[in-house]
Amino acid sequence: MTTILIDDNSYEGKAFIELLKKMSFARVLGEEQENEWWNTISEKERQAIDKGLADIEAGKTIPHNEMRKRYEQWL
Structure with missing residues (x-):
């Protein structure tokens, strides 16, 4: 899996995130999910x-x- 960080403070970043959400191969994580590792320990x-x-x-x-x-x- 590849992780891509996108600045959601810009119009282009927000548009790209919305586009990715529509793709079946992409999973968009919000900031609240960045610390997902905490639940694995x-x-x-x-x-x-x-x-x-x-x-x-x-x-x-x-x-x-x-x-x-x-x-x-x-x-």
């Missing part, structure tokens, strides 16, 4: 991602250069 993976994002929001991160120093002997 396990609940455990989703929880791990959510925890990581929460850690970032809470400032619970370590800079890359600090981690390199900590693990330098194994790199």
Whole structure:
């Protein structure tokens, strides 16, 4: 399958999208379907991602250069 991104802010883009919708071989996805991958991962993976994002929001991160120093002997 090939993915094509079309700017739907222009008249030409909107017209092209409408044309594709009429074609039997094309499937037009809206922005809400762009994150379809989220539904393909396990609940455990989703929880791990959510925890990581929460850690970032809470400032619970370590800079890359600090981690390199900590693990330098194994790199």
